[in-house]
Amino acid sequence: MSQLLTRYFMQQPLGFTDSNLPNHVCKLNKSLYGLKQAPRAWFDKLFQALKSIGFTQSCSDASLFVIKDPVLVIVLVYVDDILISGPDPTVCQQFIQKLGSLFPVKDLGHLHYFLGLEVQRSSKGLFLHQSKYLLDLLQKTKMDGAKPCCTPLGTTKLDHSGIPLSNPTEYRSLVGALQYLTWTRPDISFAVNQVCQFMHTPTDLHLQAAKRILRFLKGTSDHGLWFQKSSLNLSAFSDADWAGCLFDRRSTSGFCVYLGTNLISWSAKKQPTVARSSTEAEYRFLAAVELTWICKVFQDFGFPLSSKPTIWCDNISAISLASNPVFHARTKHVEIDYHYIRELVLANLLQVRNVCTEDQIADIHTKSLTKNRFLLLQSKLSLGTPTSSKLSLRGCKDEDAKS
Template sequence: MQQPLGFVDPNSPTSVCKLKKSLYGLKQAPRAWFDKLFQALHSLGFQQSSSDASLFVRHGPHLVIVLVYVDDILVTGPHSQICQQFITQLSSQFPVKDLGPLHYFLGLEVHRSSHGIFVHQSKYLIDLLKKTHMEGAKPCCTPLSSTKLDNSGPLLSNPTEYRSIVGGLQYLTWTRPDLAFAVNQICQFMHVPREQHLQAAKRVLRFLKGSFSHGLWFTKGSTHLSAYSDADWAGCTFDRRSTSGYCVFLGSNLISWSAKKQSTVARSSTEAEYRSLAHTAAELTWVCKILRDLHFPIPTLPTLWCDNISAISLASNPVFHARTKHVEIDYHYIRELVLANLLKVQYVCSADQLADLHTKSLSKSRFQFLCSKLPIGICSDSPSSLRGCIRENDKSPISVTVK
């Protein structure tokens, strides 16, 4: 061990600091800290969400929402004065640093304008391009080529570089739904990466080089909850498993998305589509629970859009049950939601299936068309500094760091 630079004691140059307390050094420290914070929030009238352990809500006369990530906390609500009162109460129990309205949180940059809220990761992406020496690469239009990845080709002599790139790209999917399928593909070769896999990862970086300022827009509007579900049947060339994809919208705002390989081999396209339908229905159910914890009413029945007529028929027609015993669990799950009038499954043509973006590699025109249907864009009036003027009665989330 060595003394920190700038803190060397001239009288004891070989001595080191004795660490009395540590939040990150002990295995049990995160749980102990969370238990202590949980007790503090509970004493202030907050209830933990049953669907998300990091979400705390206090209703009463004034709503206050708290989102916790270790010692970084977001506080928001319709009344800024009530939020400030809560921060003052919390500071009486912990050393708290109020960072003001949310601008930067865990690599996510937040910019508010007259159009809405824009969330992006431009700084994180620029740092990733510099780290991988790809800041001078030639941009491309799609994150993946038409050639499917497999286990052929020479092995990488140093797989650490590949794993580092893929790990960095995974975090970018928080604000870049157009990367979901590409990152899902390159993540499947982490254990034994080959030369073609590294080239695919660098192609994703080249795609990001031409769209580093892109992010997600969140605007006011309809509160109707809807989702698109799709599957690429037997799309994987070496194990013939299907890839499921979905997009969940609250009004026009994209709030959840996924691209994931199914755990079992589907024996028909209907089975693959139906399993994807069940995964999307489960995500919709989780979103509904979160909204109920926030006391946010859903005005209309959630709609689930699917482009497979057989899967839709299977969700509402019990005659199909005898022929599909191998998907019985998913069948009963969807059927219960439909019969309980908690979900509505409808048909959408394949040309307008937005979840197609998360199931397969697409051509340039198809990829750009689907991206144009998502709230992905750039902030034209983004300030040079992330921290702008604080407006009176600003209802934006407040970032708090506990020392």
Template sequence: MVPGSISFFIEHSRLQMGVSHQTKTRWLHRSLQGSVGYQGLSPAGSNAFLHGTLSESVFMQQPPGFEDSTKPHHVCQLHKSLYGLKQAPRTWYDKLHAALASLGFVGSQSDHSLFVKKDNSLVFVLVYVDDILVTGPSSVDCQHVITQLSNLFPIKDLGPLHYFLGLEVKRSSTGIFLSQTKYILDLLTKAKMVGAKPCNTPLSTSKIDHDSSLLENASEYRSLMGALQYLTWTRSDLSFAVNLVCQFMHTPKVSNFQAVKQILRYLKGIIDHGFSKCSSFPSIKAFSDADWAGCELDRRSTGGYCIFLGNSLISWGAKKQPTVARSSTEAKYRSLANTASEITWLCQLLADIGYCLPCSPQLWCDNVSTISLAKNPIFHARTKHVEIDYHYIREKVVAKHISLHYICSQDQVADICTKSLSAA
């Protein structure tokens, strides 16, 4: 895709969309429903940022070849944005926002990159900088929106959606399949590991040697970390491994770089893997877990979660907790609160598009004490040291916005986001 182009893609099914969350751009892998028998079109436009109108005074030197010989020391005042200006993304977004509002779209309060039109039929518009997705149950309505936008901005047809922002989209009769095969190949080429021997796990079960010498080329390490973080869009099995090696970006050591190489070798063996989105019963089911005192350096815990909409995995994450937990119950209680926050956001997003869940989201945890703590306030005397914001989960349970359930550790799906696992 050429820089500065606007690309539109139609994917119509019963309900399918992607979203972005906070500063992350993970919205494409959060498609709500797989599609059966959908098709795609992709008109595109050019020089999106040049359409933005500046609201403040911005001056620039006269460009080479266009100097006024009679006024050589004068400067130019810009009325339209240019590429390279800090104001360019904002002015373009304001311009597009006003255009979509004039067409009847309403911006989502949960995700400012999502616009919804609820007239005769649903139409969704999702914006990522100057790339746009248009989707809805009716291809006629989607095409009509694109035609209306073409009257406001110059666009051209880019063909069916198959590759977008590094993600490959493959369609079938049962749904869609998302992968990042080309991106992984480019990453292996960059790291000079195309011919590396594959391995079965992204991390070794043995501890990292923190007494090794410092890495000479720290910039290469940080560059690979950024590339690996982008892979977590479609690879939940990399969440814990990437989270772990990213903790040493400031002063990486040789042992840390060896751990990164193992992740790359793991990718070499599963380069064509991805995950599917298919139609299923639209209810939310979440799994929350934590590895208590898993970090041997500061004994902080790592929490993780996996959230499903029907049979489709739509959200996952691994995060090191900011403080030390005094017990496994406390560590999993904090992870439970973070998972509940993510569920709340997803429910708000579903409400924005006019969809009501048939039942309360189910949250599964493998710690009985944690579930009791969330349900029973008499445990407060034992948890005085727990930050108040983590009791957020208790309010959600009392209000019946979330139902808590026990699951045995052997069936805990979120375990993959909290620790390195063996190949067996």
């Protein structure tokens, strides 16, 4: 641990109190694990070590470090869990040895379990899932024997009706756990977004909706995300449900970002302001910022995209507004910040194109769908089952990462 720049003191721990100086406190010479300052102190120490080896910190992600000479090595840091990747395993191993000379590290081999995410390799590609996490959650909530259902959310919109829960802690804990599952289950993003909006005063109907998500996951517990070899073409589907909220008439935005055929980013989010038209709702939250960030990450890797990204939108007016430099009377109230997308289009850095509503994949992130419509869009989200029926259910704490 690095030396702290400021002075920190702590009470004498129980059982180790100095009998001669019982009212004194301990002055810390270095950070202790568990203190609020410890993660920051450790990161500063690791940052200096990586910098001395030759790594540069990504401008897009502070926890991402890259070295390109002589061979690309990528390091992703989460506190004391570290992922290392690169095209040459020998060079990666040399880096681990260098890091081992500076810190006591443990090489766990190929990535198989990281922060609750399980990784399986096959000739088909990489398969990411959270089966163990899900099965543990079903057991914890006593839903492991529940009857599965086909969709995570009913077609009836949630409201504030129902009997308030006497102890909302169970509901909040459940919804928080479901949020973490959206890392590998984009098909539940909208449903989780809906139940998250009633955290303050949940009712029995909201708890029933959250348990419906568990019932849906019960029937698809072996599902996860596939990542396969594909092109480096970046595209996104963007959509918005204008004034869909019954209480404040705010819209829900959603997008799906694909690298080739692989789904790499998605979102279902309620807009912070009220949109005065469907055009404004669609235009405000086109996935331009997300695509720009992904392009910068690829530049950090030294792999600039060969073609400009494409955003697929089913609103003709929003597409026209993105490429037309003339401010019309009905859209002049849109803040200048939201014309960021137009600047990118005029600079020829991306293009916005039309897609028919029936082919709009982002619909799954913006509204409740019928069974057939949901299953159709779910099939386009790179979701699938492992090639082998045997799932890895690793969960040991010291196997969280390759470090």
